[in-house]
Amino acid sequence: MSQIKYIAGKEPHANETRVIFKNVDRESWDPSIETYLQDGGYDQQKKAFQMEPGEITAEVKTAGLRGRGGAGFPAGLKWSFLPPNNDKPVYLICNADESEPGTFKDRYIIHQDPHQLIEGMAISCFAVGANLAYIYIREEFPEGAQILETAIAEAHRKGFLGKDILGTGFELEIYVHRGAGAYICGEETGLIESLEGKRPYPRIKPPYFPAAMGLYLCPTIVNNVETLCHVKHIIGMGGENWSKTGTPNNTGTRILCVSGDVEKPGYFEVQVGKVTLGELINDMCGGLKAGRKLKAVIPGGSSAKVLRADETFKLGKDDDAKEISIWDIPMDFDTLAACGSMAGSGGVIIMDDSRSMSWVINNLNNFYAHESCGQCTPCREGSLWMKKITDRVVAGKAAPSDIDQLDAVARNIDGRTICAFGEAASWPTESFVAKFRDELIADTNPELEDAFVNAEALTAAANLK
Amino acid sequence: MALEVPSELEKEIDDRITHYPVSRRSAVLPVLHALQHHFGFISEDSVEWAAAKLELEPIKVLEVVTFYPGFRQSAPGKYHIRVCRTLSCAMAGSYELMDSICKKAEIDRSGVTHHDPIAVSNDGKFSIEFAECLASCGTGPVCLVEDDFHEAVTDVDALLSQYK
Numbered sequence: 254m255s256q257i258k259y260i261a262g263k264e265p266h267a268n269e270t271r272v273i274f275k276n277v278d279r280e281s282w283d284p285s286i287e288t289y290l291q292d293g294g295y296d297q298q299k300k301a302f303q304m305e306p307g308e309i310t311a312e313v314k315t316a317g318l319r320g321r322g323g324a325g326f327p328a329g330l331k332w333s334f335l336p337p338n339n340d341k342p343v344y345l346i347c348n349a350d351e352s353e354p355g356t357f358k359d360r361y362i363i364h365q366d367p368h369q370l371i372e373g374m375a376i377s378c379f380a381v382g383a384n385l386a387y388i389y390i391r392e393e394f395p396e397g398a399q400i401l402e403t404a405i406a407e408a409h410r411k412g413f414l415g416k417d418i419l420g421t422g423f424e425l426e427i428y429v430h431r432g433a434g435a436y437i438c439g440e441e442t443g444l445i446e447s448l449e450g451k452r453p454y455p456r457i458k459p460p461y462f463p464a465a466m467g468l469y470l471c472p473t474i475v476n477n478v479e480t481l482c483h484v485k486h487i488i489g490m491g492g493e494n495w496s497k498t499g500t501p502n503n504t505g506t507r508i509l510c511v512s513g514d515v516e517k518p519g520y521f522e523v524q525v526g527k528v529t530l531g532e533l534i535n536d537m538c539g540g541l542k543a544g545r546k547l548k549a550v551i552p553g554g555s556s557a558k559v560l561r562a563d564e565t566f567k568l569g570k571d572d573d574a575k576e577i578s579i580w581d582i583p584m585d586f587d588t589l590a591a592c593g594s595m596a597g598s599g600g601v602i603i604m605d606d607s608r609s610m611s612w613v614i615n616n617l618n619n620f621y622a623h624e625s626c627g628q629c630t631p632c633r634e635g636s637l638w639m640k641k642i643t644d645r646v647v648a649g650k651a652a653p654s655d656i657d658q659l660d661a662v663a664r665n666i667d668g669r670t671i672c673a674f675g676e677a678a679s680w681p682t683e684s685f686v687a688k689f690r691d692e693l694i695a696d697t698n699p700e701l702e703d704a705f706v707n708a709e710a711l712t713a714a715a716n717l718k
Numbered sequence: 719m720a721l722e723v724p725s726e727l728e729k730e731i732d733d734r735i736t737h738y739p740v741s742r743r744s745a746v747l748p749v750l751h752a753l754q755h756h757f758g759f760i761s762e763d764s765v766e767w768a769a770a771k772l773e774l775e776p777i778k779v780l781e782v783v784t785f786y787p788g789f790r791q792s793a794p795g796k797y798h799i800r801v802c803r804t805l806s807c808a809m810a811g812s813y814e815l816m817d818s819i820c821k822k823a824e825i826d827r828s829g830v831t832h833h834d835p836i837a838v839s840n841d842g843k844f845s846i847e848f849a850e851c852l853a854s855c856g857t858g859p860v861c862l863v864e865d866d867f868h869e870a871v872t873d874v875d876a877l878l879s880q881y882k
């Protein structure tokens with residue numbers, strides 16, 4: 254491994270531990286199966302297919318692998334929710350919708366190392382007993398879909414997919430299914446509806462937990478691209494060894510995607526919890542732009558609550574309690590949750606002091622208003638109200654009390670909807686209002702406060718689309 | 719039904735349908751993708767054709783077409799452009815990129831609405847719309863021209879001159 258050479262200028266940072274991204278930007282690497290096989294490709298599938306399916310799930314549990322798609326749910330536990338003594342077919346779906354703003358990691362696995370994903374999926378399918386699997390890929394990755402289909406055909410020809418794989422009698426077909434530009438297809442039950450050929454209206458849980466009633470109402474496992482790739486390495490290293498990377502309960506490596514106001518945005522595979530936000534920004538991304546100060550960070554995809562640069566965070570309880578600054582936050586699931594946000598999808602968006610927070614939240618509210626599927630009234634109407642109010646704020650045509658209205662609308666969405674898009678849409682607004690209230694209010698116009706009794710102001714407000 | 723589907727395209731579509739052994743209806747998206755790729759957009763005839771092919775009521779196809787931003791119901795330009803609008807790209811200048819492409823390609827976006835998001839240039843060569851996060855936020859502003867992905871787009875002349 255030590256001899257791996259990377260393309261000049263794209264070498265991993267010294268703080269990185271490349272497992273999933275081992276082959277990303279690697280010199281003389283291509284997505285063909287020959288290249289993959291020369292590098293020990295499909296060895297873990299051969300190893301796993303000698304094991305009992307239950308043993309594989311046990312290894313994944315021992316590893317402590319948590320889902321990399323957003324919620325951080327333990328993968329092994331999810332798999333064990335499949336009903337026992339089930340006589341229906343089981344399906345596995347790889348979630349390659351990669352649509353959470355700020356996230357750009359699955360893209361590189363798909364384009365540069367498709368066989369890693371196929372191997373991870375084959376092992377996972379063997380573990381859960383799935384003979385049919387789909388990769389749900391967003392439509393905006395046309396080349397990625399092509400690369401995956403080529404890779405699947407290659408794996409077929411070499412006998413890693415198809416009938417009687419590696420002489421085990423196990424059969425598996427994987428197909429690529431392209432979405433059509435809707436964010437809600439990343440939500441697993443919306444994804445399933447979409448794969449059934451319908452509008453991607455999410456299903457209510459309970460009862461529609463995919464592991465119990467998923468695709469075609471059969472038990473279905475939905476996992477993110479990165480999660481499924483990790484399964485291959487868990488088999489390779491053994492769950493126990495794998496769990497020694499990262500930190501307790503936050504095991505393994507994960508890819509952090511940094512965008513926004515840093516000198517060198519990019520992707521970095523790090524051991525979970527071993528790198529702080531300060532190290533990520535200053536050491537790995539070359540710091541902020543010259544002369545700029547940090548203002549805010551969205552740490553886990555656009556749906557994660559924003560952190561303010563001058564906040565402090567209390568971690569731990571009682572005697573062990575300590576207070577840390579934003580720079581000292583270790584980038585792991587549990588710490589970011591304790592800081593009131595989440596690790597989410599690994600998309601870290603950095604904002605410096607040149608950014609207007611009204612403008613930022615308005616941009617995000619435009620996203621959520623556009624992407625709500627429209628099934629639940631609080632989400633459909635609320636996301637549009639949040640957009641319209643912040644449209645007014647950035648246009649200087651909002652009254653100060655609009656900010657309270659904005660907050661109230663957001664708080665009336667989360668917890669009242671079919672799917673977690675409700676939280677995803679309201680958390681940004683709730684947190685921006687909580688943390689940047691003064692700035693939002695400063696962008697409003699007090700003279701509009703009595704707009705409802707002031708005809709002129711009312712007309713001015715109504716003229717806004 | 720007026721739609722003329724070349725036999726090669728129909729063969730490709732029939733092959734796609736086999737990827738869904740449990741339910742033909744699952745093939746709605748791939749069938750529509752194939753039709754849109756060939757005809758440029760989804761016409762009423764395409765909806766009828768897809769419905770007949772999949773043994774569905776046409777409304778079951780139409781409701782899909784109208785929901786997903788990836789399907790369009792009117793003809794785009796020869797080259798369709800999608801500019802990422804979302805936060806990281808917006809910080810990197812995607813709204814400015816949109817403006818300069820429109821200026822250069824002579825596209826008027828003033829009539830654009832939520833339900834009719836695409837604007838076409840006067841000569842029909844380019845059409846454009848905003849897209850939400852294209853999953854390349856570290857290299858913004860980004861855009862898709864047809865199936866080609868472009869990152870860190872600063873030079874609009876260089877971008878558009880690739881398309882004749």
Ligand SMILES: Cc1cc2nc3c(=O)[nH]c(=O)nc-3n(C[C@H](O)[C@H](O)[C@H](O)COP(=O)(O)O)c2cc1C
Pocket residue numbers: 319320321322323324325326328348349350351352353436437438439440441442475476477478480481672673674677
């Ligand atoms: C609105 C919404 C959008 C989501 N988008 C994605 C996505 O693009 N990719 C993804 O892997 N998971 C996404 N998820 C999470 C999935 O529902 C699901 O939890 C995940 O795919 C499970 O995989 P994991 O356990 O391996 O993380 C989204 C969830 C919500 C609520």
Ligand code: SF4
Pocket residue numbers: 437454455624625626627628629630632633670671672673674675
């Ligand atoms: S919460 Fe929003 S996105 Fe989710 S089902 Fe309800 S309306 Fe649709």
Ligand code: FES
Pocket residue numbers: 354355356802803804805806807808850851852853854855856858860
């Ligand atoms: S914000 Fe443009 S690619 Fe993500």
